[in-house]
Amino acid sequence: MVSAVRGGAGCIVRFDAARLRARALEVAAQVPDPEIPVLSIADLGVLRDARVTEDGAVEVDITPTYSGCPAMNMIALQVETALAAAGLPRPRVRLVLHPAWTTDWMTEAGRAKLRDYGIAPPPRAASRRALFGEDDEVACPRCGATETERLSEFGSTACKALWRCIACREPFDVFKCH
Amino acid sequence: MTSITVTESPHLALLLRRADDSLVLAHRLSEWCGHAPMLEEDLALANIALDLLGQARALYTHAAGIEGRGRTEDDLAYLRDAPSYRNILMAELPRGDFAFTIARQFLFSAFMHPYWRVAQSSTDPTFAAIAAKAEKELAYHLRHSAEWLIRLGDGTEESARRAAEALEELWPYTGELFASDEADNEVIAAGFAPDPAALRAEWDATVARVLDQATLTRPRDGWMQSGGRRGVHTEHLGHMLATMQHLQRAYPGAVW
Numbered sequence: 001m002v003s004a005v006r007g008g009a010g011c012i013v014r015f016d017a018a019r020l021r022a023r024a025l026e027v028a029a030q031v032p033d034p035e036i037p038v039l040s041i042a043d044l045g046v047l048r049d050a051r052v053t054e055d056g057a058v059e060v061d062i063t064p065t066y067s068g069c070p071a072m073n074m075i076a077l078q079v080e081t082a083l084a085a086a087g088l089p090r091p092r093v094r095l096v097l098h099p100a101w102t103t104d105w106m107t108e109a110g111r112a113k114l115r116d117y118g119i120a121p122p123p124r125a126a127s128r129r130a131l132f133g134e135d136d137e138v139a140c141p142r143c144g145a146t147e148t149e150r151l152s153e154f155g156s157t158a159c160k161a162l163w164r165c166i167a168c169r170e171p172f173d174v175f176k177c178h
Numbered sequence: 179m180t181s182i183t184v185t186e187s188p189h190l191a192l193l194l195r196r197a198d199d200s201l202v203l204a205h206r207l208s209e210w211c212g213h214a215p216m217l218e219e220d221l222a223l224a225n226i227a228l229d230l231l232g233q234a235r236a237l238y239t240h241a242a243g244i245e246g247r248g249r250t251e252d253d254l255a256y257l258r259d260a261p262s263y264r265n266i267l268m269a270e271l272p273r274g275d276f277a278f279t280i281a282r283q284f285l286f287s288a289f290m291h292p293y294w295r296v297a298q299s300s301t302d303p304t305f306a307a308i309a310a311k312a313e314k315e316l317a318y319h320l321r322h323s324a325e326w327l328i329r330l331g332d333g334t335e336e337s338a339r340r341a342a343e344a345l346e347e348l349w350p351y352t353g354e355l356f357a358s359d360e361a362d363n364e365v366i367a368a369g370f371a372p373d374p375a376a377l378r379a380e381w382d383a384t385v386a387r388v389l390d391q392a393t394l395t396r397p398r399d400g401w402m403q404s405g406g407r408r409g410v411h412t413e414h415l416g417h418m419l420a421t422m423q424h425l426q427r428a429y430p431g432a433v434w
Contacts, residue, residue, distance in 0.1 A: 067311050068232025097236065098303060100310035153322050154222035158229065162218065178314050 017052040020088065024050040024058045027086040034074045035157050038117045041075055045105025048096060057090035058083060063101045065178070066158040103178045115141045119160065120174040138174050140165035150174075182249070182257040188364035190244055191264065192371050193305070194254070195407060197237035198265035201255060202415070203286065204230035205422055206273045215276055222322060226283070229315040236308045243304075256426035260416045261409040268351035270406070270415040277330050277340035281348055284323035288384040289355045291316040292377045301369035324388045331392025338393070345389075346397050353402025355381070 028050065029042035041047045041062065048061040060079055064072050076093040083091030103122035106114075111121035123136035139146050145167035152162040160173040184190060207227035214220035238251035268286065273279050294316055297309035330341040356374045358366065365371045389396050405411065425432060 064232070064311070066229060066232060067236060067308075067315060068228035068230070070228070097311070098307035100307055100314075152218035152222060153318055154218070154225040156221070158225055176318070 020052050020058060021050050023086070024052075024060055024083060024088055024091070027082050027088065028060045028079050031075065031078045031082050034071045034078070035159075036114070036117065036119065038113045039110050041079070043107050043110030043113060045101060045103075045107070045110075046075065047079075055090075057092055058088045059092050059094055061094050061096045063096050065101050069158055101178070103175065106175075114175060118142065118172060120163065120172060122175040123177045136177065138163055140168060140170065141172055142170050143168040180257075181259045181262070182253060183262055184241075184245060184254070184258070186361070187244075188361040189302070189368075189370060190241055191361040192365045193237050193241035193244065195264040197234045197241060197254070198263050199269050199286075199290075200230040200237065201234035202263070202265040202418070203269040203282075204228075204234060205418060206269065206271075207279070207283075209273050210279065219276075223279070226319050226322070229312075229319070233308060233312045233315070236311075240304045240308070252426070256423045260411050260419055263406075263409060263411065263415060263419070265406050265415075266351070266354040267403050267406045267412055268348060268354065270412060270418060271348075271351070272414055274344065274347075275340055277337065278344040278347065280323050280326045280330065281341060281344035283319060284327050284388065285348055285352055285385070286355075287316055287320035287323055288388075289374075289377060289381050291320045292380045293372055293374070296372035296377070300371060305370060320384075324384075327388055327394070328392040331389070331394040341392065342394055345394060349397035349399075350401060350403045353399075354404050354406060357404060357407070359407060 025047070028047050029040055031041050031047075033039045033041060033044055033046070044065065046062050046065060048063050050058065050060045053059050060083065062072070062075060062079065072095065076095070079093050080091050104124065106122065114121045118141050120138050120141045123138065137146050138148050140148055143165060145165055147166040148163050149166060150161060150163050151171065155162040155173050159176055159178070161176050162171065163174050164171045184194065186194065204227040207223050207230070210223040211220060211227075214223055234255070235251050238254045242249045242251060242254060268282060271278075271282070274282075291313065294309040294313035298306050298313060300306040300309060327341060330337040332338070356378050358374060362371070362374070366373045385396065
């Protein structure tokens with residue numbers, strides 16, 4: 001699809017929708033998660049897709065991590081602001097619920113960044129929890145030891161649990177498996 | 179601001195019932211914020227409330243779309259009076275002590291976890307998507323409340339007494355979890371929603387397993403309370419809504 005829009009300087013520019021879509025994804029991918037700013041929304045798997053609509057607007061899809069994640073409004077606003085700043089026409093954000101986000105969508109780069117930031121990355125969802133199943137093995141993000149224990153199922157944000165390392169005695173957050 | 183009423187098709191009734199359960203229980207949990215027995219529990223109860231609130235928001239938004247009258251999630255939450263609320267009575271009971279809150283959360287989660295698991299195959303794709311997210315969240319809620327119920331039941335004399343009293347008090351409200359009326363039967367037949375009666379055996383097994391570990395006795399099934407789905411509520415809901423809805427009623431349309 002080739003569309004015509006009025007550019008910022010008042011001139012008419014022509015562009016290819018596929019390139020515009022790629023540019024929108026590239027810009028949106030830079031937006032950091034407001035709660036864990038070392039991660040981008042692309043690292044998290046929150047950024048799902050983008051498209052140029054029939055009326056020439058740029059629409060980006062994001063999906064919530066947790067039903068009640070209070071960061072979603074902030075993320076939507078930041079994406080719109082970033083797209084607008086990059087000169088993309090009439091940016092808007094759509095919240096999609098399907099398919100439901102899972103921590104398995106987090107990129108390898110994202111998992112590494114989390115660990116460096118002091119948060120243990122989520123265990124792989126393949127090990128879904130039974131009611132009284134054993135906790136997954138969680139390595140301390142500081143010293144790497146696996147002698148760790150859960151302090152609380154719920155932490156400072158909806159996506160984290162609170163653990164501590166028995167080897168180095170440091171408490172740390174774990175990104176919950178979802 | 180004038181109250182609204184919703185003309186409830188069976189599909190709309192389904193969404194409002196689930197949304198109201200989640201919102202009302204989320205509000206009761208949020209009352210613990212700053213008052214829980216320890217910091218970790220303050221965080222946990224607030225987190226669980228947030229999950230339930232998020233589920234309610236998605237359900238209300240979907241309901242408003244189905245209704246097609248241009249209403250929003252906020253209209254449905256803030257502008258309906260108590261008789262238009264469709265939550266089960268168990269959800270609106272005052273938060274009580276910590277044992278009561280935990281026992282209620284356990285009985286509710288032991289039902290809702292399998293409910294959302296089955297609802298993932300709903301013929302309503304949005305409801306199925308909400309279910310896919312809620313199922314994972316409820317798994318954590320169930321585990322959290324089950325672990326605490328065991329700790330309380332198998333704890334001190336006082337914690338065991340309080341846990342047992344909470345179960346006795348809550349038991350007559352558990353019947354409503356499994357009840358169905360005509361509207362429910364229609365959405366079950368249409369494949370929109372799971373049949374709650376079909377979840378009974380799993381709920382019984384979860385309850386038996388946890389109460390056994392908690393050294394607590396399952397109360398006897400007797401006469402069961404009902405009415406929430408028809409809008410016949412305890413006196414507690416009106417007081418709760420007065421707090422929750424005050425701002426929107428006093429300052430219609432106020433936003434952050």
